[in-house]
Amino acid sequence: MRTAYQYKLRPTKQQAVEIDRWLSMLCAQYNYLLADRFNWYEQNRCPVNACPLVCHLPRLRDNPDYYSQKRTLPELKKTHPHYGEIYSQVLQDVVKRVKKTFDLFLGGDSNGKRSGRPRFKARDRYRTFTYPSMKETCIQGNLINLPMFGKVKVVLHRSTPAGFKIKTASITKKADGYYITLSLEDATVPTTKPDFNPDSITGIDVGLKEFLTTSVGETVAIPQHYRSSQKRLRVIQKRVSRRHIGSNRRKKAVKQLGRQHKKVADKRKDFHFKTANNLLKKYDVIAVEDLNVKGLARTRLAKSVLDAGWSSFLSILKNKAENAGLLVITVIASGTSQDCSGCNVKVPKKLHERWHDCPNCGCSLDRDHNGAINIKNRAVGHSVLKAHRVSEAIAGFGEKPTLYCTQSV
Incomplete structure (x- = not known):
């Protein structure tokens, strides 16, 4: 490892x-x-x-x-x-x-x-x-x-x-x-912990209203570190723009601006690590969407998407899971918010519609919660989990199991 x-x-x-x-x-x-x-x-x-x-x-x-x-x-x-x-x-x-x-x-x-x-x-x-x-x-x-x-x-x-x-x-x-x-x-460290439980699984849906919502309805509030620091950053940025290029006073202001940006980045990174640790303490398998974050960062939601730091969080989550001998499974993101988690019928919704109401089966719950359940359902029958169950069955017959652990599929 x-x-x-x-x-x-x-x-x-x-x-x-x-x-x-x-x-x-x-x-x-x-x-x-x-x-x-x-x-x-x-x-x-x-x-x-x-x-x-x-x-x-x-x-x-x-x-x-x-x-x-x-x-x-x-x-x-x-x-x-x-x-x-x-x-x-x-x-x-x-x-x-x-x-x-x-x-x-x-x-x-x-x-x-x-x-x-x-x-x-x-x-x-x-x-x-x-x-x-x-x-x-x-x-x-x-x-x-x-x-x-x-x-x-x-x-x-x-x-x-x-x-x-x-x-x-x-x-x-x-x-x-x-x-x-x-x-x-250390090549001797196993890729999967001995008491790995493939049935301890949850799906998470990241968003901008809440940072993430799990398939059991738990939510994590979004901190918005950059937006809360914009006032201070604006003051320092004005200080940089008003000083002559190449002067020592401008270099000093640029260093001050860099330190302030690093404070914001450190706060966001600390939040990501703590959130990933809390999830991995509860579950052995976590299902996430294969998001096109770069594409979302070119839309009107760019500032909010970059402030949330989804790419950084998912990367930290996968690395922490691999080090802990756990799994993070990536599933296709298409239709997770539109499909009903109860009957699998497509229920079209616009972005501002935050509640899911299915006219077919009567399922009524938060849009992100519905998406998290769909993400979990798509990961339940995943080939990686099937491989773990097969290895456990082989181990039951006294043979040495072959365990697999991947960061993304």
């Missing part, structure tokens, strides 16, 4: 300056490698439908792939000796990051979906560097030993779980300081 723990760093003033210097050099190297990729792309591509009959063919050069760009790093340290102060694996991770973003641009992901043209990073937009491998003894008390950087004080608000090995470490600069994210792995 793979998980991640994030801690706050307390570097000295000299260490903070050194982290900023590393980020500045790595940003320059990222932009240089990306420019090298773009030069090859522009010189070697030729659209078939726009190729002239007579044209000059430039001298073709090899594609700058991951390995060829990584071989340029020793020469970089000779021509620019200050790059020799950066750990070699951190520099190699920059090459890997360029490869990943350019491959998504040309070939797309596993589903064939291509990303946009990669952009060069401004200095303020490059905030993270990664150690691809760390020693098991890197944490000593309240200090963490970073190769070729030194020991940095870290706030260990919780200890790393026993048995897990530290695989990678990423240092990130945020509005309120520096953080380190440790990626932990």
